[in-house]
Amino acid sequence: MLQIKPILSTLMRNKSGPILLLIQIILSVSIVANASFIISERIDLMSRDSGLAESEVFDFRVYNFNPETDYGAQNGRDMTTLRNLPGVIGATSTSMTPLSGGGWMSVFTLGESEETAKETEGAAIYYGDEQMLKTLGVKLIAGRNFFEEEILQGSPNQANLGIVSQAFAKATWGDEPAVGQVFYAADFGQEPVEIIGVVETLQGAWVNNSSLENSVILNVELAFPFTKFLVRAEEGTLAQLKEAIPAALHRDNRERVVSGFKLISEHRKSAYRNHELMATVLSMMVILLLLITSLGLAGMVMFNIERRTKQIGTRRALGAKKRDIISFFLVENYIICLAGGVIGALVAVQLGQQLMSLYSLPQLELIYPLVTVAGLIVLTTIAVIVPARKAARISPAIATRSV
Amino acid sequence: MFFYYLDLAWRSIKKTPFLSLLMVLAISIGIGITITTLNIYQMASINPAGERSSKLFEVRLWSQGLDTWSRLNQQITYQDGFNLRKSPVPVRQTPMFMTGFAVQTDDPEFTPVLENARVTDRDFFGLFSVPFLYGGAWDKQVDSEPAYQVVISEELNKQVFAGENSVGNTLYLNRKPYQVVGVTKTWNPSPKYYDVNNGAFNDAEKIFVPYSLAPTEEYQSWGNNQSWRNEPMDTYAQRLASEAHWNQYWVELDNPEQIRAYEEWLANYIEQQKLLGRFEMPDAKAEIADVAQWLKVNKVVPEDNKILVGLSALFLIVCLVNMLGLLLAKFLKRAPEIGVRRAIGASQSQIFSQHMVEVGLIGFCGGVLGLLWAWGSLSLLSAHFELEDALTQLGYSMWVLAPSIAIIAALLAGIYPAWRICSTNPSVHLKSQ
Numbered sequence: 001m002l003q004i005k006p007i008l009s010t011l012m013r014n015k016s017g018p019i020l021l022l023i024q025i026i027l028s029v030s031i032v033a034n035a036s037f038i039i040s041e042r043i044d045l046m047s048r049d050s051g052l053a054e055s056e057v058f059d060f061r062v063y064n065f066n067p068e069t070d071y072g073a074q075n076g077r078d079m080t081t082l083r084n085l086p087g088v089i090g091a092t093s094t095s096m097t098p099l100s101g102g103g104w105m106s107v108f109t110l111g112e113s114e115e116t117a118k119e120t121e122g123a124a125i126y127y128g129d130e131q132m133l134k135t136l137g138v139k140l141i142a143g144r145n146f147f148e149e150e151i152l153q154g155s156p157n158q159a160n161l162g163i164v165s166q167a168f169a170k171a172t173w174g175d176e177p178a179v180g181q182v183f184y185a186a187d188f189g190q191e192p193v194e195i196i197g198v199v200e201t202l203q204g205a206w207v208n209n210s211s212l213e214n215s216v217i218l219n220v221e222l223a224f225p226f227t228k229f230l231v232r233a234e235e236g237t238l239a240q241l242k243e244a245i246p247a248a249l250h251r252d253n254r255e256r257v258v259s260g261f262k263l264i265s266e267h268r269k270s271a272y273r274n275h276e277l278m279a280t281v282l283s284m285m286v287i288l289l290l291l292i293t294s295l296g297l298a299g300m301v302m303f304n305i306e307r308r309t310k311q312i313g314t315r316r317a318l319g320a321k322k323r324d325i326i327s328f329f330l331v332e333n334y335i336i337c338l339a340g341g342v343i344g345a346l347v348a349v350q351l352g353q354q355l356m357s358l359y360s361l362p363q364l365e366l367i368y369p370l371v372t373v374a375g376l377i378v379l380t381t382i383a384v385i386v387p388a389r390k391a392a393r394i395s396p397a398i399a400t401r402s403v
Numbered sequence: 404m405f406f407y408y409l410d411l412a413w414r415s416i417k418k419t420p421f422l423s424l425l426m427v428l429a430i431s432i433g434i435g436i437t438i439t440t441l442n443i444y445q446m447a448s449i450n451p452a453g454e455r456s457s458k459l460f461e462v463r464l465w466s467q468g469l470d471t472w473s474r475l476n477q478q479i480t481y482q483d484g485f486n487l488r489k490s491p492v493p494v495r496q497t498p499m500f501m502t503g504f505a506v507q508t509d510d511p512e513f514t515p516v517l518e519n520a521r522v523t524d525r526d527f528f529g530l531f532s533v534p535f536l537y538g539g540a541w542d543k544q545v546d547s548e549p550a551y552q553v554v555i556s557e558e559l560n561k562q563v564f565a566g567e568n569s570v571g572n573t574l575y576l577n578r579k580p581y582q583v584v585g586v587t588k589t590w591n592p593s594p595k596y597y598d599v600n601n602g603a604f605n606d607a608e609k610i611f612v613p614y615s616l617a618p619t620e621e622y623q624s625w626g627n628n629q630s631w632r633n634e635p636m637d638t639y640a641q642r643l644a645s646e647a648h649w650n651q652y653w654v655e656l657d658n659p660e661q662i663r664a665y666e667e668w669l670a671n672y673i674e675q676q677k678l679l680g681r682f683e684m685p686d687a688k689a690e691i692a693d694v695a696q697w698l699k700v701n702k703v704v705p706e707d708n709k710i711l712v713g714l715s716a717l718f719l720i721v722c723l724v725n726m727l728g729l730l731l732a733k734f735l736k737r738a739p740e741i742g743v744r745r746a747i748g749a750s751q752s753q754i755f756s757q758h759m760v761e762v763g764l765i766g767f768c769g770g771v772l773g774l775l776w777a778w779g780s781l782s783l784l785s786a787h788f789e790l791e792d793a794l795t796q797l798g799y800s801m802w803v804l805a806p807s808i809a810i811i812a813a814l815l816a817g818i819y820p821a822w823r824i825c826s827t828n829p830s831v832h833l834k835s836q
Contacts, residue, residue, distance in 0.1 A: 016823075020728040027721045031714055038710070063517055065505035065577040102601075155637060186633045225623070255578070257505045257517040270789075277788050278707045281440065284780070285718055288432050296725035299425050303732035359706040 003324075007332050017300060022340045028293050029344025029376065030351050033369040035282040037352070041362065042279040046272045048212075050098055051165075051201025053137030054264040056089070057232045059097040060245065064225050066255040072153040072223035074253065079221075081248050082229065083131075087237040090135035093221050094230045095127040095156070096205050098136070099267040103205035108193070108216075109184040110172065117188035120172045123164075123214035124204025127156055127222050128230075133163070133199065135232045141166065143179035143197030146219045159185060159218035163197040167213035185218075193218065207271045238263060293376070294383035301329060301384050305391040309398060317396035329388035333380050341373035348372075405760065412761035415737070422733050426726050427768045433722030434773025434809045438801055439780045440711040445798060447604075448704045451592035452531075452694040455655075459530060460662075460691040462487065462652040462669070466676075468683045471631035475690055476648045477600060477701065478629065481617075484650035486672065488524070488546075492665040493654035495530045498614055499523035500650045501598060501626040504576035506610070508563055518559065520576070520610035521598075522622050527611065528554070528587075530655050531597055536560075538570035538585035541613060549615040553581040556609040560586045579620070581612070594703045596694055598651050600627045603703045617643075624649045646681075654691070666691065719808075723816045726765075730820040734758060741824055742832030751825045758821035759814060766813025770806035777805065 011018045064074060075093050082091035096103025104125040111117035126132060130146040145163070152158050162183075169178035178195050185191035193216075202215040233241055238261065246258040269276075305312070312325055345366075352364025416423040450456050463475040464483055479487075484498030500522050505515040527533070528540040537560075541552040553574055560569055564583075573580045594603040616622070621639040630647040656662045669689035676682045692700055741754060778797055785795035 016731060016819075017728060020724055020731070024721055024724045024728070027717060027724065031717050031721070035714060061517075063503075063505055065515070067577070190633075255505075255515075257515050259517055273788050274705065274707060277784065278711070280784070280787075281711055282714070285436055285714060288436065289718060289721060292429050292432060292722060292725055295425055296429065296728060299422060299729050300732060303422075303729075303736065306736065355710060359710060361710075 003328065004331065004335070007328060007335065011332065011335070017304070018336055021297065021300060021336050022343075024293060024296065025337060025340025025376065026344040026347055028289055029341055029369060029372050030348035032286050032289060032376075033345070033348040033372045034351055034355065034364060035286050036372065037364050037368040038361065039279045039282050039286070040368075042275040045207070045275055046279075048203070049201055050203045050264070050268065051136075051138045051199070052098060052203075052264055053232060054268060055235050057136060057230060058238055058241075058261055058263045059094070059100070059228055059230050059267075060261045061259055062227045062229065062249065063257045063259075064227070064253070064255065065257070066253075067225075069225070069253070069255070071225060071227070072221065075221055075223060075227055076153075077252055078227070078229070078249055079129075081252060082231060082245065085241065085244055085248060087233045087241060089232040089234065090131045091229060091231045092128045092131045092135045094132070094228050095125060095222055097228065097230065097262075097267060098124075098203050098205065098215075098264060099207060099271045100205050100262075101207075101267075101271055105204065105206075105209075105211075106185070109186070109188050111188055114188050117184075120183060121168070121214055122209075122211045123168050123216045124202075124211075125156075126202075126215060126217045127159070127220045128217055129219070129221055132217055132230075135230050136202065137232060138202050139200040141198055141200045142177065143195070145197060151219050151221055153221045154223045156218070156220055156222060157185060157191055159191070159193055159220045161219040162193045162195050163199060163217040164195055165202040165213060165215040166198055166200055168215060169195075169198050171211075171214060207275075290376075290379055294379050297333070297380055298383040298387055301333075301387045302390075304329075305387055305394075308391075309394055312391055312394050313396050313398045316394065322392035325392040325394075326385065326388045329384050329391065330381065333384045334377065337373070337377050337380055341369075341376065345369035345373060404756075408757045408760035409764065411757055412764045415761055416765070419733055419736075422729055423765065426729050426733075426765050427772060429722045429725045429729070430766060430769030430809055430813055431772035431776060433719040433812075434770055434805055435776025435780065437712075437715045437719045437808065438773060438777035438797075438805050439784075440708070440715040441804075442777065442781060442798055442801055443795070444704065444708045444712045445800075446796065447594070447708055448698070449593070450695055450698065451594060451596055455532065456694040458655055458657055459694050460654050460656055460665075461694075461697045462654060463690050463692070464669075464673070464682075465684055465687040465689070466646065466648075466682055467631040468646075476629060477651075478627065478648040479650050479652055480646055480648055481643045481650050484614075484652055487652055490654075490665065490668050490672075492656070492661060492668050494657055494661070495526040496652070496654040497524040497526040497530060498650050498652050499527060499598070500622075500624050501601065501608065502612075502622040503625045504610060505578075506559070506563065507575040507578070509573060513563075516562070518610055519608045519625060520612055520622075521608040522612055522614050522617055524614050526655075527653075528585075530653055531592070533590050534588040536586045536588040537568045538583070541584050545613050546615050549613060549619060551579065551581045551616070552584045552613060554585040554587060554611040555583060556587050556607070557589050559609040576610070576612070587611075594698060596698060596703075597653060598626065599698075599701045599703060600651075601625075603701065656691075662691070719812065723812050726813065727816040727819065730762065730817055731823065734820045734824040738824060738827055739832040741827070742829040745829035746833055754825035755821050758824060759817055762813050762817030762821065763810050766810040766817075767806055769813065770809025773809055774802065774805040777801070 064071060079091055082088060105122050106125055107119045107122050109117050110120055129151040130148050133140060133145050146161060150161055164178055173181055178198050181195045182192050185193055203212050204215055242261045249258050348369040349364060355361045356363055452459055464479050465475055466480060501519060502522055503517060503519045506518050507513060507515050524546045525540045525543055536557050540554060545552060560566060564572060569583045569586060572583045574583055591607045595605055595607060628647055628649040632646060634645050636642050636645055656665055673682050673687050673689060781795045781797055
């Protein structure tokens, strides 16, 4: 019923056209499969949750350039100033900003004795105070927050209490409860830190780092000439706070530079910019490729119809229905598509292998070429059916007229 | 003859406007995508050192202890930076690192601004061929006997001194007065190859201060600081004596003998440091990399760019195959007409070249349109992603490259269809008419 045999013999009679179409489909499948795989991989990366109230939290820097400044006391006063500004929900000094691409990271030491000591995975280190959790908007799921009187000032190595992210807790202590555990911020036995709480999600600064989800908050307000502050304020108030904050801080002390206001959502945008760029360019490529393939196919079918006008007319005169003519072109298309799809999928997997060995890309999942072939079949059906319907309208009379 | 063929080609294109448009579209989109990705790739892989690329070398030292880092670090320690300056071999050499200052002037109304600065030796300006607008670098003497002198960029000079010759004026950096000795002419190598640690496409610093001032002025490092061991770093003296990596070191070596001599000098230096208990690794070594190698080591051209160029080349091939099919269709449709021409005396080669001219014309149109696509997509991308202008400017070479690739590609695609049409037997077509 599908008349595969006559279609095959038509294809064989004029090989160059179908072969070109075949090559085009093979290449399209292998490009589209790999491109869409990379796109979906990047989208997965970009959709990871940072755990923060991203559009409410922003950071900025204060540089106290008078060396006689008592940095600790100054920061304390600044924090009070910030927290009293209208619209501010929470504020803290910090060592780093999530997703910002710059910050502190270290491994810690674990163990019962010097011999059995081992290192943890790397984790981002946030030095901050009891308002850190509130400011970031992260969720505490075990243990407790710091108390105000537990916050120390000055050098980072005096930290003795920590709050860790769930991912870090899991990587370090497995299923054991993290609260109550101890790690050492330096070599074994030095600078012990007791874990008092666990937060659900808190990411570090580098989105391409494998330990992005590992974070530790330590109970120190750093006292350096450079201080970074995190502020959480009602959405949309940043523009106005950008003016109000430097003014308020300069009222207290003029010898500093206050700059670099940036929302976490903007940090996110810059952090993932390259991934987004890659995904965008590849999507553009996939869409255009499919467009070109189907336009080319439509052009070829149209040309075939013109060439075969006589045959089509004759077939119609001999009793073929319109439906038969359309199905002839469709089946012809499916034969080429399937053959091209199978070879294309194989080539796609090969190309994926090459990309994986040359660059740091994961292995291509088989579902991508399969979906691509399926998509191509749908698309080419549309590309074929339009000219084929035109062919079906050819009146039998035309065929007989010129003979 | 060429113009006659051009005329014929134009007529033929007009006769089948839809098919011709499809072909021009196919090739232009292929060219558009390829030029877009190629442009981003090429701009990222420019070697900004030009002809001096093979004379400038970044020095790396394997100073880490046993069982720590398994690779050479991109930076070196301060003590090594300080010691390497003693080598007599290089023509020019300089250690450096990034810091920053609050900048003030004599004008009390001037709101302090925060600027990045580079702490370095006099040789920096010669090494990297930094052009000067006013004055020049500080004296060689300053590298050993610290003096509060500063070189600023044209841009900062405009901001602070209204663009006038400010040599001899005073600039306050973190409240300390410095004397301006030079103003550099706009100089912004991209990639910023002399220090790629904090973003290879960042702007060059606007302030340069002597390295010899570091111990007294305690310049904080604003760049990356990497440590392979825990050591106290509460005071600046401890930081200077530490094994932390936060300095960069560049040398200029003019010929292979100098390169060999310097490598030998470095090997001796390591041996000597080993006696002092540093460089614990048995196979501790030094490595120097010229600018091209250095850019490669630092993966300045992201892998993503290479993948994009590769995929877009494949894309272009698809467009060509597409065009080949359409050309074949178009030419074969015209076979009867060609049959007549052949019958009245046109030779095969004339028919062939006539068709190649037509294909070339289509290719040229596709190339020009493709250039427009590329320009459009680059502007869109740079607007949407706030990319560095350096990456999204359409390079001059592309204006030639795009039409050339298009024409060559189109001609390649046209060979088979043109050959098919010129080799058909005229009698077949004559008979059917």
